[in-house]
Amino acid sequence: xxxxxxxxxxxxxxxxxxxxxxxxxxxxxxxxxxxxxxxxxxxxxxxxxxxxxxxxxxxxxxxxxxxxxxxxxxxxxxxxxxxxxxxxxxxxxxxxxxxxxxxxxxxxxxxxxxxxxxxxxxxxxxxxxxxxxxxxxxxxxxxxxxxxxxxxxxxxxxxxxxxxxxxxxxxxxxxxxxxxxxxxxxxxxxxxxxxxxxxxxxxxxxxxxxxxxxxxxxxxxxxxxxxxxxxxxxxxxxxxxxxxxxxxxxxxxxxxxxxxxxxxxxxxxxxxxxxxxxxxxxxxxxxxxxxxxxxxxxxxxxxxxxxxxxxxxxxxxxxxxxxxxxxxxxxxxxxxxxxxxxxxxxxxxxxxxxxxxxxxxxxxxxxxxxxxxxxxxxx
Numbered sequence: 001x002x003x004x005x006x007x008x009x010x011x012x013x014x015x016x017x018x019x020x021x022x023x024x025x026x027x028x029x030x031x032x033x034x035x036x037x038x039x040x041x042x043x044x045x046x047x048x049x050x051x052x053x054x055x056x057x058x059x060x061x062x063x064x065x066x067x068x069x070x071x072x073x074x075x076x077x078x079x080x081x082x083x084x085x086x087x088x089x090x091x092x093x094x095x096x097x098x099x100x101x102x103x104x105x106x107x108x109x110x111x112x113x114x115x116x117x118x119x120x121x122x123x124x125x126x127x128x129x130x131x132x133x134x135x136x137x138x139x140x141x142x143x144x145x146x147x148x149x150x151x152x153x154x155x156x157x158x159x160x161x162x163x164x165x166x167x168x169x170x171x172x173x174x175x176x177x178x179x180x181x182x183x184x185x186x187x188x189x190x191x192x193x194x195x196x197x198x199x200x201x202x203x204x205x206x207x208x209x210x211x212x213x214x215x216x217x218x219x220x221x222x223x224x225x226x227x228x229x230x231x232x233x234x235x236x237x238x239x240x241x242x243x244x245x246x247x248x249x250x251x252x253x254x255x256x257x258x259x260x261x262x263x264x265x266x267x268x269x270x271x272x273x274x275x276x277x278x279x280x281x282x283x284x285x286x287x288x289x290x291x292x293x294x295x296x297x298x299x300x301x302x303x304x305x306x307x308x309x310x311x312x313x314x315x316x317x318x319x320x321x322x323x324x325x326x327x328x329x330x331x332x333x334x335x336x337x338x339x340x341x342x343x344x345x346x347x348x349x350x351x352x353x354x355x356x357x358x359x360x361x362x363x364x365x366x367x368x369x370x371x372x373x374x375x376x377x378x379x
Contacts, residue, residue, distance in 0.1 A: 006137055010134055010138065011151075013132050013133075013137060014132075014151040014154070015155050016130070017132045017152045017155075018152050018156050020130050021054060021152070022054060024051070024086050025085065025086075026054075026055050026056055027058070028056075028086055029060065029082065029084045029085050029086070030051060030056055030059045030084060030085065030086040030087075030088065031059075031060045031061075031062055031084035031087050031088070032047045032048065032060070032061045032088045032089075032090065033063070033064060033087070033088070033090070033092060034061070034063055034064065034089075034090045034091060034092070034229075035064055035069045035091040036063050036064055036066070036218055037175070037215065037290070038171055038173070038174025038211040039144045039146050039171040039172070039175035039177075040069075040091040041171065041228055041229045041232060042149075042172075042214075043090035043145040045164075045229060045232050045233045046149035046150060046152075046153060046164060046167055046171075047090055047149060049160065049164050050149070050152065050160070053156060060082060061226075061229065066222050066287075067311075067316075068342055069093065070093075070094065070342070071101065076103075076104075079104060085110065086110065086112075086113075087111070087112045088115065089113070090116070091145035092116060093120075093121070094114055095116075095122050095123075095131065096121045098127055098129070101114075101124070101127070101129055102127060102129075105127075111130075112124075113130040113131075113132065114129060114130065114131050115133075115149065116132070116145060117143055117144060118133075118135070118344070118346065119135055119139070119328060119344075119346070120135050132148070134148065141180070144174075146167070146170070146172050147168055147171070147172045150164070150165060150168035150187075153168075162191045165187050165191055166207065166237065166238055167232065169184060170211050170232075170238070172184060174211035174215070176199055176294075177199070178199040179199045185197060185202075206238050206239070207238055209251075210241055210242060213244075213247045213248075214232070215290070216250045217250050219254050220250040220286070221250075227246065228247060254286065257284060258288055258291055258292055261288065261292045262295050262296060262299075265280055265296055275367050275370040276302070276303055276324065276370060277305075277366065277370040278296075278300075279366065280305070280307050280308065281307075281310075282307060282308070283309075283310075289318040290318040290349075293305050293307040293318035294318075294320060294349070297320030297349075301322035301323045302321070302323045303321065304321045304370050305319070306319050310356065313355060313356055314353050315353070315356055316352070317351065317352045317353070317354075318349075319351065324374065325370065325371075325374060325375055326347040327345070327346075327347065327350040327373075328344055328346055328347050330370060330373045331343035331352040333369050333372070333373065334352070334365035334366045334369050335365075338358045338361065338362060341362070347376050348375075
């Protein structure tokens, strides 16, 4: 009974989002802001398809800041220049700091919807901001944002959802959520043929490779993520997306770098067996820490993997643990007391960023805290 009620509540959330989007004034300017990863890119493409279906002509797609999926001063300046009538956030936990959103509402009268699946910090509906987050219905549930956009599309048109289910599939693979989304797999299989059923198997298909292309684009160039989004938006299918010359070259180059980093992990990482954590600092100008962390976590699913990379005055880290620890809680606990530090994400996958001067304190906190936050119970 609890499962049935949860599914009904989730279904209501998707209906609420669809109804909010249907109310958009066709002549209004709409900005869609997305997270710089596979799930975020696919969510943004799905949002664009939905808005086109609704007849909205003036849509501006904007990636989040390179450094963090938050409303940074730089992103705020871009949005202030646009002064959008409507603002759609996809795959971004902007509820962690809602002040910029409140300012946009007050200054420009912008109507805002947040469509997200990260653990919630607060309910933005209390601030008259439409907040669609699957965690509000099922705190332990894991449903990627691309899947959410597919479900919202289905509330508007079954054909719309089916035709673009392959896009949602790519994002869901990228966020390791396939096993929680059997209805997407079923709808995709109906439209495009049955090729796999599990996360592990789908990751080996061309749709898994499409997700890799997006992450390679992100790592190759600050504007690469937008290049990947534009190509994906225009592609009629996965084969067309994978045929893009620039994306193919980026992927080939990145795979060589990534493979080198993965191969050297056990030799170069700082292993702490008693704390069940490995801290691995990679030296590269490529933003590949999240990809490397994910690959290593698949190889060592019960170990907390922390892959770090220096960038200007900061050190950014990707944390992963598939089985035994809640790395989101670990990241948040370990930045406590550090000025201008950021950390959070999902229990299995999180990120953190600290100033170089705070690196030693942060690393020690990670090691000391690594056994204090066990993985949450799963349904």
